Amino acid sequence: MAVLNIAQKKPQHFISTADFTAEQLLDFVHEAIKHKVQAKYQYPEPRTERPLAGKTLAVMFSKRSTRTRVATESATAYLGGHAMFLGSQDIQLGVNESLLDTSRVVSSMVDGIMARVGGHDEIELLAKESTVPVINALSDKYHPTQILADLMTIHEHFHHRHNNVPAGQYTAHTQHPRETLPGLKVAWVGDANNIIQEILVAFPKVGIHVSVAAPSGYSCDQDVVDIALADAKQTGVNVTFTTDPQVAIKDADIVITDTWVSMGQENEKAKRLQEFAGYQVTMDMVQKGGAKADWVFMHCLPRKPEEVDDEVFYSDRSLVFPEAENRKWTIMAVIDRLLVKGGF
Structure with missing residues (x-):
């Protein structure tokens, strides 16, 4: 009988810059710049690997967005993944289904969650109950x-x-x-x-x-x-x-x-x-x-x-x-760090 070890370590999230050291934040920025010069200016050479191939990022937005949505979807596509947009009319984000239930259900089917919420307690609950990395795309307290x-x-x-x-x-x-x-x-x-x-x-x-x-x-x-x-x-x-x-x-x-x-x-x-x-x-x-x-x-x-x-x-x-424009490159750096490299 083949026994599979399915135990998962707790994922690292990106809820606020307050959770990271100065050096980690500056490294995020430096990595974002390296993504920018490779994707936009083909330096040092065009990227051929697609590390998120076959993976899905749930983009759960309870509020409207232009820059964050475009940045997230284009960054995920560049890394080879699929950004699944789930707006307030698409899923029951805290309506008829608790955030706790939503987090557990959605995180069981995707590889990461990018969430734009109302109260900051909502993003904290999503992160607490999620089995995959959660990125704060905006809450009423922070916008990392x-x-x-x-x-x-x-x-x-x-x-x-x-x-x-x-x-x-x-x-x-x-x-x-x-x-x-x-x-x-x-x-x-x-x-x-x-x-x-x-x-x-x-x-x-x-x-x-x-x-x-x-x-x-x-x-x-x-x-x-x-x-x-x-x-x-x-x-x-x-x-x-x-x-x-x-x-x-x-x-x-x-x-x-x-x-x-x-x-x-x-x-x-x-x-x-x-x-x-x-x-x-x-x-x-x-x-x-x-x-x-x-x-x-x-x-x-x-x-x-x-x-x-x-x-x-x-x-x-x-x-x-x-x-x-730099929203794209910094979001790409966060996605790459959490979903590709597994965090710090």
Whole structure:
């Protein structure tokens, strides 16, 4: 009688950058850049292996998505796998069937799960009950794949600037991000949402100063703030909070904002627009705030004009479109690390 050993080790998940060391996060970014130069520029040679051939990634989204969905499906296809999209109308994600049951059932049939959920407790439960790696594609608390893309975009920009790389050439793969990111300052102007919370648990850890400006009454979760301050103490950077955008912007290398009205908050739009008056990122605001002369702008998209005006958004200072593209390469790096290499 042939006896099969079917015992499985607990899978590694990607729920938040808070769960990883600085070196692991920077390695994710470096691996993403290597994927980019091989897939997009065929360096050092075109990829021929398809390590996910015959494997399926369940893409379970309870909320709409453009960049995350396109990035995930195209990255999975490049690695040879199949991305099975399961929207809120396709499966009973927490409706008529518990998340616990859904996680156990779906994970028994696929090789990984990429989930965009509502409450952060939902992604934590999916991960707890899943027998395969779970990747957080967005929760109300964190958005880890976005922040990996931001780190990659910042590295590319400052590497090319500091090395005077001419337009039309790419060399960011020749330098590790541990050499480019420490010492930079990010100014956040906007809502205390999942993007800034993910920034706070990632950027100070890798040596980036963070200054947050949000209106009175809008504050980050205390556990997130505690993590940021502890990381900042370890790396010697500053993490500050204010209600004045110009105070936050002082000496910033990068100015970042995001939507003021997230999905599910539409009924608060009028109230929020009133409370965020004066928070629109403009050239005048940044100049008066005293950002570095060569400051750049980022936004995870989709963007609305009240958050940042056209002059900034479409200027040479704006990195928003490379930032969006880099969602693909960082998601590919996470999928490759968890589903192909088996984690760290």
